[in-house]
Amino acid sequence: MSINPQETEVVDVLKALRRNQPSLGIAKVLAQLKEQNPSWTLSEKRLKQIMRSHGLETVAHAEQLSSTEGGRIPDWSQNGHSSPTSQSSPRPHPKGWSVAEEASYEKVKPISTEYLGSYLGPFDRSKLASGRKGYESDGSFILPDGSQSDALLHQLDYIRNSDRCYRLYGHGSYDWGVTFNADMNIMFTVMLSRATKRDDLAPSLYHMYQRLLAAARQVGVSASDLRAQMYAEYGMDPLLAAPPPPSSPAEATLRRMQEERARASFRKNKIELLKRLLATRGPEVTMSIEVDGRGMPVYREEIHGMDAVFCVPVKKSGEEWRMV
Structure with missing residues (x-):
């Protein structure tokens, strides 16, 4: 057709x-x-x-x-912004790399032994007792069992007790709360569940890393910082399942074309889903879907795309999201 x-x-x-x-x-x-x-x-x-x-x-x-040159992603720790605003528009990498390409080149570097969330310290494991606030067994989330690292327990605590999907540790006085669009959130949650259970860990972490890297680019968190954070949380290099850098310009071009085909397929499927929603759902749903002059749904990369993400600043010293 x-x-x-x-x-x-x-x-x-x-x-x-x-x-x-x-x-x-x-x-x-x-x-x-x-x-x-x-x-x-x-x-x-x-x-x-x-x-x-x-x-x-x-x-x-x-x-x-x-x-390979281009605009520099701002570093909040150096540009004087003591209270950064939220970022919602995906930015291209200065070198023009996709998240998958950057992951490939990051893979050949050694993992940093330091990660930006180390200030959180040991996790209070008494919070894991059955029925404690934030950890009620309602079947909607993987309950920590105490075998996870302190870094991962802090992360799961944040996810469970906030309305964000993940916490990225940043420089300065701010971290970042990350929210994906509906499609990517479903996929990310599945990968997070597998990673927490250590089920198919390497590919799960690689998928999570790519989605989180799209967020990290918006707020000046480097690929290396993200990698160090996930290594501290899960005890495994999140790039273990990533392919190595391309060995030739021809291979680089082939990979980019394959990635564009995958994104085109994702875009096509999303548009078809939006069409079905317009045709079958009530006005409360259809009013939230943007349409063009022909009444067809409009696909916007910054809203519907694989790298679409919304980040909000989270004070490192804040306790508002933590359990009491």
């Missing part, structure tokens, strides 16, 4: 293609897009319009996308 892709879908795939192969002409760009997305109905005229409106038609701009 042929589909008329949304402009945002075309732009996402187009940016990855132009980043990898900036010198391609319009005809070859169109051919590559159709090869990657055979169900798309896309004319050369429409492609030109999209490229022009997003500044992707010139080789100079495409080469800028492929540059």
Whole structure:
């Protein structure tokens, strides 16, 4: 079945293609897009319009996308922001890497022996007694059994007693409470349950690391800091199941194309889900779904995407989320 892709879908795939192969002409760009997305109905005229409106038609701009330089993610510990605001828009990595690419290059580095949450100290294990506030056996969460590390028990305590999905430890006086969109939250919760039970631990941690790295990028927490935190929590390198860096430019391009296909598939499935919700649910649901002029659901990467995440600052000294 042929589909008329949304402009945002075309732009996402187009940016990855132009980043990898900036010198391609319009005809070859169109051919590559159709090869990657055979169900798309896309004319050369429409492609030109999209490229022009997003500044992707010139080789100079495409080469800028492929540059290894770029904007620096702000470091809250050095820029004087004593009370940072929340961040909600995914930012590209300065080197143009996806979270999977950055994980591959981080894997070859040694793990830091220090992690930013060490100030929390030993966990009060008396809190784990059956029926204590925050640990009632309601079947909705994996109950710690005391075999976990102090770092992981602190994390589970935060998850259980806050409305966030995870806590990232930051520099300065702030940590970060992380919330994913509905789809990623379901997947992350499943991986967290497996990791807590030490079931299929290596791939579970790698999946969690990628999702948390998308959050870490927003708030200036480095890939190395995140890796050290998860190692302290779970006792295993979260990048054990990550692939090594690509051995050649051709392999790097292939991986990026495979990742874009996976993201395109995720995007397609999400749009179909939004269509079904519009068709079958009541006005209280449909009013929350953005639609275009044709009444079709609008997919926005910063809301629906795999790397969509919302981060809020959490005071390191605050006890408001902790059990009493």
